[in-house]
Amino acid sequence: MVSLTTRTGEQDGTGAWRRAARMARTAVAWLGLLLAAGPALSEDGYELWLRYVPVAADHAAGYRARATELVVPAATPTAQATRDELQRGLGGLLGKPPPLAARAGREGAILVGTPASLPQLVALGLDLSGLGEEGYLLRSVRIDGRPATVVAANTDTGALYGAFRLLRLVQTAQPLDGLDIREAPRLKLRLLNHWDNLDRYVERGYAGESIWDWHKLPGWKDPRYTDYARANASIGINGTVLNNVNTSAQALTPLYLRKAAALAEVFRPYGIKVYLSARFSAPIEIGGLETADPLDPAVRQWWKDKAAEIYRIIPGFGGFLVKANSEGQPGPQDYGRSHADGANMLAEALAPHGGIVMWRAFVYSHEEPDDRHKQAYNEFVPHDGSFAPNVLVQVKNGAIDFQPREPFHPLFGAMPKTPLMMEFQITKEYLGFATHLAYLAPLYEETLRADTYAQGPGSTVARVIDGSLDGHVLTGMAGVANIGSDRNWSGSHFDQANWFAFGRLAWNPDLESAAIAGDWVRMTFSNDPAVVEPVVAMMMGAREAVVDYMTPLGLHHLMGRGHHYGPGPWVSGGPRADWTSVYYHRADAQGIGFDRSASGSNAVAQYVPPVAGRFGNVDTVPEEFLLWFHHVPWDHRMASGRTLWDELVLRYGRGVDYVRGMRRTWDGLSGKIDAERHAQVAAFLAIQEDEAQWWRDASIAYFQTFSKRPLPAGAEPPPHPLSYYQSLEFPYAPGDGK
Ligand code: GCU
Numbered sequence: 001m002v003s004l005t006t007r008t009g010e011q012d013g014t015g016a017w018r019r020a021a022r023m024a025r026t027a028v029a030w031l032g033l034l035l036a037a038g039p040a041l042s043e044d045g046y047e048l049w050l051r052y053v054p055v056a057a058d059h060a061a062g063y064r065a066r067a068t069e070l071v072v073p074a075a076t077p078t079a080q081a082t083r084d085e086l087q088r089g090l091g092g093l094l095g096k097p098p099p100l101a102a103r104a105g106r107e108g109a110i111l112v113g114t115p116a117s118l119p120q121l122v123a124l125g126l127d128l129s130g131l132g133e134e135g136y137l138l139r140s141v142r143i144d145g146r147p148a149t150v151v152a153a154n155t156d157t158g159a160l161y162g163a164f165r166l167l168r169l170v171q172t173a174q175p176l177d178g179l180d181i182r183e184a185p186r187l188k189l190r191l192l193n194h195w196d197n198l199d200r201y202v203e204r205g206y207a208g209e210s211i212w213d214w215h216k217l218p219g220w221k222d223p224r225y226t227d228y229a230r231a232n233a234s235i236g237i238n239g240t241v242l243n244n245v246n247t248s249a250q251a252l253t254p255l256y257l258r259k260a261a262a263l264a265e266v267f268r269p270y271g272i273k274v275y276l277s278a279r280f281s282a283p284i285e286i287g288g289l290e291t292a293d294p295l296d297p298a299v300r301q302w303w304k305d306k307a308a309e310i311y312r313i314i315p316g317f318g319g320f321l322v323k324a325n326s327e328g329q330p331g332p333q334d335y336g337r338s339h340a341d342g343a344n345m346l347a348e349a350l351a352p353h354g355g356i357v358m359w360r361a362f363v364y365s366h367e368e369p370d371d372r373h374k375q376a377y378n379e380f381v382p383h384d385g386s387f388a389p390n391v392l393v394q395v396k397n398g399a400i401d402f403q404p405r406e407p408f409h410p411l412f413g414a415m416p417k418t419p420l421m422m423e424f425q426i427t428k429e430y431l432g433f434a435t436h437l438a439y440l441a442p443l444y445e446e447t448l449r450a451d452t453y454a455q456g457p458g459s460t461v462a463r464v465i466d467g468s469l470d471g472h473v474l475t476g477m478a479g480v481a482n483i484g485s486d487r488n489w490s491g492s493h494f495d496q497a498n499w500f501a502f503g504r505l506a507w508n509p510d511l512e513s514a515a516i517a518g519d520w521v522r523m524t525f526s527n528d529p530a531v532v533e534p535v536v537a538m539m540m541g542a543r544e545a546v547v548d549y550m551t552p553l554g555l556h557h558l559m560g561r562g563h564h565y566g567p568g569p570w571v572s573g574g575p576r577a578d579w580t581s582v583y584y585h586r587a588d589a590q591g592i593g594f595d596r597s598a599s600g601s602n603a604v605a606q607y608v609p610p611v612a613g614r615f616g617n618v619d620t621v622p623e624e625f626l627l628w629f630h631h632v633p634w635d636h637r638m639a640s641g642r643t644l645w646d647e648l649v650l651r652y653g654r655g656v657d658y659v660r661g662m663r664r665t666w667d668g669l670s671g672k673i674d675a676e677r678h679a680q681v682a683a684f685l686a687i688q689e690d691e692a693q694w695w696r697d698a699s700i701a702y703f704q705t706f707s708k709r710p711l712p713a714g715a716e717p718p719p720h721p722l723s724y725y726q727s728l729e730f731p732y733a734p735g736d737g738k
Pocket of ligand 1: 323429
């Protein structure tokens with residue numbers, strides 16, 4: 001989308017300026033024509049799902065009749081942002097923004113506000129109870145006998161969310177008649193976690209450098225920060241952790257706090273709080289203390305003073321995210337203290353200001369020789385009930401590390417006295433970086449719907465994290481952001497869908513991935529069913545295809561060392577066994593897979609009995625987790641009747657075929673999607689096909705050295721010997737923090 005800024009004022013008197021203004025007007029007129037003409041105009045993805053392009057001509061009159069005037073008070077920055085967004089959005093969608101009015105006086109008025117900001121709402125007697133501080137209702141009403149549309153909420157932020165919902169209805173070509181929508185978020189904290197370093201390097205980032213231009217902050221606030229806030233508010237995200245979990249203590253110095261404060265100021269009107277990752281050893285590194293022992297009174301005082309300083313500089317600061325005693329990060333165990341001791345010390349410092357601590361459960365120690373799968377559970381479950389009330393334990397969706405498929409983390413359901421926050425990864429560290437098309441909502445949905453059985457059937461992961469299972473009010477979901485300075489934000493057009501889907505699921509973990517994809521495609525590309533249907537279908541199967549061509553049947557952690565780019569099932573040796581591939585697949589002459597059943601590491605015992613029983617038995621484990629939990633003979637009979645070896649080879653090939661199918665689908669959409677975005681997606685799909693083939697060939701070449709079995713009929717042999725795949729090196733692959 002193109003935005004044009006025209007200026008009037010001091011230069012008005014000069015002929016040159018008049019000519020320039022005339023040219024600008026002509027350009028605007030042309031642009032209007034081009035926009036109205038449909039998808040021919042190229043787009044670069046900057047506008048995300050907030051493109052606000054004109055609605056289809058046959059719908060325009062109907063919408064205009066339902067948007068004849070805007071009654072949106074703008075007494076606060078949030079209300080002003082709401083009004084601006086409605087004018088911008090409806091202006092784009094309907095050709096021009098409806099006029100503003102102080103009171104609804106026409107048929108087809110739109111009123112947006114709170115009972116306090118908009119007295120006309122009070123007379124309508126709307127029931128706003130149960131909507132809380134962020135919910136809204138959207139209703140078709142009559143005012144003085146005239147039809148009107150009302151977006152009402154208890155707070156300005158709720159009204160902002162409602163306004164975005166109204167815009168989404170128009171963007172997705174839904175009617176504005178007979179509306180009766182009530183919505184409130186199911187989770188309290190809906191956060192992005194940026195793994196951004198202060199030098200703008202993004203760990204596991206594939207979309208350019210960090211969008212935070214730390215050096216120019218706080219003096220220069222890039223307008224992009226406002227667009228970031230708009231995009232997040234439009235999907236209900238209400239917080240952002242600005243810096244990497246592997247953080248430098250510098251982020252907590254006054255210099256950087258003032259920079260974070262400038263971002264917080266931009267985000268505040270959009271209901272978004274700023275949080276920071278805190279390095280546990282900061283009292284030593286920037287405080288001049290000799291220890292960071294959480295039970296040392298001087299250390300506790302240092303954190304209290306630091307918290308007070310932060311709240312002075314950043315009013316409304318959200319709190320800390322902490323990675324401690326994990327992958328070399330400092331933590332309370334350095335002093336013989338527990339995770340609870342560490343978290344509670346920070347919680348005590350933040351509590352007087354209303355701040356919270358998100359303490360990560362992604363821990364596995366250097367000394368611990370046991371199955372890495374079991375370590376977080378073993379370390380955290382004994383502390384259930386000992387965390388302060390303003391602490392959440394943030395748990396990755398699975399026990400290893402954001403693999404293309406993992407069973408749900410056994411901590412979900414195992415710590416009923418502690419609020420557990422979900423951590424998903426939006427950036428695709430293990431699913432093909434930015435170039436592979438992999439829509440992640442089905443992965444998120446699969447985890448959220450998984451049944452922990454913690455309190456009998458129906459104890460889903462979604463109910464653990466929304467607090468309803470164990471009665472928690474402090475609840476949340478975090479997504480490791482895929483955002484960078486690339487013009488299209490996420491490194492690829494389709495990766496925007498993962499940001500969008502994350503926000504929608506954090507608002508309502510029961511949403512269906514296909515419905516979310518439908519909204520996203522309509523808002524991002526087109527409402528034309530000839531686009532929506534094939535693109536949604538393509539997206540829905542894409543993650544499964546990645547599972548197939550990278551890690552089928554429960555295999556995991558088989559990627560290249562360090563950067564995690566490309567296949568590396570042969571990776572072995574190095575500093576620790578659980579950073580290698582051979583540790584996870586355990587292929588040998590007999591078979592393949594990690595025995596986590598009672599005869600192996602017994603990680604299954606961390607799940608409650610019905611789940612443990614199902615996962616722990618080779619006959620009942622779902623095939624997608626077969627090799628996650630069992631070491632299985634190559635000739636094991638699969639449900640298909642094939643041997644395990646034949647099935648494995650077939651799944652690898654199936655993944656590649658799916659990508660070929662996506663390419664065909666996408667090629668068929670040429671002309672229905674603007675040329676610039678179409679071309680980039682097409683090019684990325686070609687990369688994906690090559691890389692899917694590479695994963696398949698390298699994996700088969702490697703595993704065949706163990707299975708010593710022929711390929712099943714019809715399967716092409718890998719074109720190169722194994723040594724070729726093993727020789728490939730990618731010293732500058734992005735994202736690994738080096
Ligand atoms: C993964 C990832 C790291 C990251 C870590 C974490 O291991 O590769 O880059 O720091 O997860 O979540 O802390």
